[in-house]
Amino acid sequence: MANKLISEMGLPKAIANIFAARNILTAKDALSLAEFELMELLDVGLAEVNAAVAHISEMACPPYQTALSLMEERVRSECLSGHLPTRLKGLDNALCGGIPFGTLTELVGPAGIGKSQFCLKLALLAALPSSYGGLNGRVIYIDTESKFSSRRLIEIGVQSFPEIFHEAGMAQEMAGRILVLQPASLAEFTESLQQIKLSLLQRQAKLLIIDSMAALVSGEYERDFRASRQHSLGWHISSIKSLAEFSRIPVVVTNQVRTQSSDESHQYPFQVQNNDESMKDHGRVESHLVAALGIFWAHAVTIRLVFECNLGQRFIKVAKSPLSPSLAFPFVVTSSGISLLSDDGIEVMGPEICAIHCQGHNDLINFKQGEVVMIQSERSTPSHCGPEHPYQRHPRVSSTKLVLCEGRCHYPASQKLAGVDKISLL
Amino acid sequence: MEVADLPLSPSQRAKLISAGYTTLSSLSALSPPHLACDLNISEYEALEILRMVASQSSKTFGGTKAIVVGAQTAWDMLHEENFITRITTSCAELDNILGGGISCKEVTEIGGVPGIGKTQLGIQLAVNVQIPVDYGGLAGKAIYVDTEGSFLPERVFQIAEACIKDMVENSHFRRKDFQTCQDKLQPNAFLENIFYFRICSYTEQVALINYLDKFISEHKDVKIVIVDSVTFHFRQDFDDLALRTRVLGGLALKLMKVAQKFSLAVVLLNQVTTKFSEGSVCLALALGDSWSHACTNRIILYWDGNERYAYIDKSPSLRSASAPYSICGQGGNQISFTLQSCPEELIDQQDITIQQLGEKDIYVNYRFNVITGNLGQLNLVLACQFEGWREEQGGSVGQGTTAMRSSAHCSNAGSPLVGVRLPTFPASV
Incomplete structure (x- = not known):
């Protein structure tokens, strides 16, 4: 409504003409100026300007709704009362039924922890027919790190919904609903975002996944260009948010982690004075991973789920949510995607809520199922893995060679070892 | 002239x-x-x-009375201040440092890191403003201006339910009042009195704030305006920072005017940013230094250890202080304790802090000062806000400050305590 034309607002003819003559055409132009500036510019008295501004404001202001009508409308018009269930019982309970429509949900965690696995599962869930509790719609999957694995997608599908995927043609149908875009640059991404906006307006897609946002933005800018990075990020945030809101679909975005540089403190000036000593203590034990994209981005997301690894155990943690206390759920990645080990969350307190742990993450290979194992022999990382391959960031694993039995080579096709259900020792 | x-x-x-x-x-x-x-x-x-x-x-x-038109004497203002109504935050400690709650007629800014509970506090206030007069509330309505899209009506419903439960618990001795009020006390009625505006650009934000004047004259009982957050659009649509400062300044003035005219509270939620000062990076509220002059009160929410704290960064009438608060499934209610002596008013300067240990155990630390000159028998009552739980302890204390600690076991965060043991009295301190 910001660009609503003043000439169409039903102002008295005389004053509307003056606005037009001074090239103040939209509500945005008029409301960016103070009343006195307008008086000077338009050469009219204060009373007229006030009346005109009040009128323009009233017209440009969006209509109100009561919270009650908002809630009723959402319950009425949306399937599953406005949430996409993740089928992880504990998490669904904590989020009042799943990933809410119309908001931005962020997944953040170290590489290889299972964020993309979670995204793949969500994509499938949204594509499922409504009779199976899905959204029965298309999914737009923006894969910026080029790691979307359709083989893994089908594997998750077959394992978690055998009754659907074993039906003839259904696998094709389901996978056909997931549209993968792989933009190579921020500019391309921006362009595809515009297109998506159009297709969403036609109510074609039911879920948008961006995996990952950080890769795009951090790839484009050096550290020195922080300001411009924030600026363009700001544009993307508001356009993604408005996209989510107006098409009322869930939007899931993943984010990477980065190491916290030592000069960054997360304290207010008044706190520093108070507890200088406790701070030093603090710094030592604090985890040194923080979410990429900074605090500005963190304010913008409505729900933040942290995927982390603490003492060899992986957790999904609800780090920010208007609906739920901070709960952490232990999980494992299995052939059917992510599954929770327990549906009762562990309540997390204090700074732990925002911390991202990555301890014992190297024990990735330590599989639950039992048929485990790993092999040592001298071999460098497979040459076809890009520099961003997760295992390169974990030195202990990078020189490991895996040989898989049953003639199935999931590595690196599935990229995450998690995709493998049987490995045997050479 | x-x-x-x-x-x-x-x-x-x-x-x-x-x-x-x-x-x-x-x-x-x-x-x-x-x-x-x-x-x-x-x-x-x-x-x-x-x-x-x-x-x-x-x-x-x-004007015959005043020398300068529109002026008021300080004495008149003092008189008026006594009638200023306040909106409770549902957290006793926070209310304490705020002098009873968020005050009407003033603009209060609340800021904090993501996930600290700004939106929660905003929603809580939108609900609390509607507490009927019989229960010590304002029976007002709320305007909720959402710029970020983080307002979830389900959560409002939860908080309204919790608020009603609280009111009923706190006044169950007045059963017959309750019967008549029961139809009024439905969560849906609370939801109906929250006017929700979704704002998608800064122009709309300016337009809405201009329009508030008219809107509130049409909807009489509005007692609070919450803007969540004031920052979002101003942080990204602007190339021209001078224009931003000017627009924001105008906005703050208009909000102040509305707050005065309709004697309602304006609460602005703000985000934080990192700021480089004196050679180190620290957190600060967003929108810059000139904005920090715009609001009358400024409260910063922050983490200290495992607890959430609120700190009064700026206020003309309140001293700077901080208080812990917590958010639980049922909204921002936390366990609070009061300490009384029997016979009454023999102690002052009480200072009660609650320390959470692990998941379910808490310690209640309290210090008090015995004012009576007579050494002798004194009964202490430590009570918590949940009805039915209180602990009494008698003993003899001497004049001076005494510090004690008792431990409690909490069956679940936010639910009534199972029991607190008071330690035995020191014979004399």
Whole structure:
């Protein structure tokens, strides 16, 4: 409504003409100026300007709704009362039924922890027919790190919904609903975002996944260009948010982690004075991973789920949510995607809520199922893995060679070892 | 008073001055046709000018009581301040440092890191403002301005339910009142009294704030306006920072005016940013230094150890202080304790802190000062806000400050305590 034309607002003819003559055409132009500036510019008295501004404001202001009508409308018009269930019982309970429509949900965690696995599962869930509790719609999957694995997608599908995927043609149908875009640059991404906006307006897609946002933005800018990075990020945030809101679909975005540089403190000036000593203590034990994209981005997301690894155990943690206390759920990645080990969350307190742990993450290979194992022999990382391959960031694993039995080579096709259900020792 | 001070359009003002009319008195005896002829303007315009002159001069000379029009004496203001109503935050500690809650007629800014509970506090206030007068509330309505899209009606429903439960618990001795109020006390009724605006650009934000004046005169009982957050659009749509400062300044002024005129509370939620000062990076509220002058009160929410704290960063009347608060499934209610002596008023300067240990155990630390000169028997009552739980302990204490600690076991966060043991009294301190 910001660009609503003043000439169409039903102002008295005389004053509307003056606005037009001074090239103040939209509500945005008029409301960016103070009343006195307008008086000077338009050469009219204060009373007229006030009346005109009040009128323009009233017209440009969006209509109100009561919270009650908002809630009723959402319950009425949306399937599953406005949430996409993740089928992880504990998490669904904590989020009042799943990933809410119309908001931005962020997944953040170290590489290889299972964020993309979670995204793949969500994509499938949204594509499922409504009779199976899905959204029965298309999914737009923006894969910026080029790691979307359709083989893994089908594997998750077959394992978690055998009754659907074993039906003839259904696998094709389901996978056909997931549209993968792989933009190579921020500019391309921006362009595809515009297109998506159009297709969403036609109510074609039911879920948008961006995996990952950080890769795009951090790839484009050096550290020195922080300001411009924030600026363009700001544009993307508001356009993604408005996209989510107006098409009322869930939007899931993943984010990477980065190491916290030592000069960054997360304290207010008044706190520093108070507890200088406790701070030093603090710094030592604090985890040194923080979410990429900074605090500005963190304010913008409505729900933040942290995927982390603490003492060899992986957790999904609800780090920010208007609906739920901070709960952490232990999980494992299995052939059917992510599954929770327990549906009762562990309540997390204090700074732990925002911390991202990555301890014992190297024990990735330590599989639950039992048929485990790993092999040592001298071999460098497979040459076809890009520099961003997760295992390169974990030195202990990078020189490991895996040989898989049953003639199935999931590595690196599935990229995450998690995709493998049987490995045997050479 | 000069003609140059009149709120006229620049061209009319220039005409008046060039025709020699510089003071109001020079205009006061004129007739409209005469002026129209002098200035070469239409008679209607001349009439408007003269009308304005008349209203201005009556303002200047008409007041008999005050020397300066529109002024109030400090004494009158003090009297008025006593009647300022406050909206409870549902957290006793926070209310304490705020002097009873968020005060009406003022603009309060609340900021903090993502996930600290700004939106929660905002929703809580939108619900609390509706507490009926019988229960010590304002029975008002709320305007919730959402710029970020983080308002979830389900959560409002939860908080409203919890709020009703609280009210009922706190006043169950008045059963018959409750029966009559019960139909009013439905969560849906609470939801119905929250006017929700979704704002998608800064222009809309400015427009809405201009429009508030009219909206509130049409919807009389609005007692709080919450803007969640004031920052979002201003952090990204602007290349021209000077324009941003100017627009924000105008916005703050208008909000202040609305707060005064309708004696309602304005709560602005703000985000944080990192700021480089004195060689180190620290957190600060967003929108820059000039914005920090715009609000009357400023509260910062932060983590200290495992607890959430609120800190009063700026306030003309409250001293800077911080208090812990917590958010639980049922909204921002936390366990609070009060300490009383029996016979009454033998102790003062009480200081009760609650320390959470692990998941379910808490320690209640309390210090108090015995004011009576007589050493002797004293009974202490430590009570918590959940009905039915209180602990009494008798013993003899001497004059001076005594510090004690008792431990409690909490069956679940936010639910009533199972029991707190008071330690045995020290014989004399």
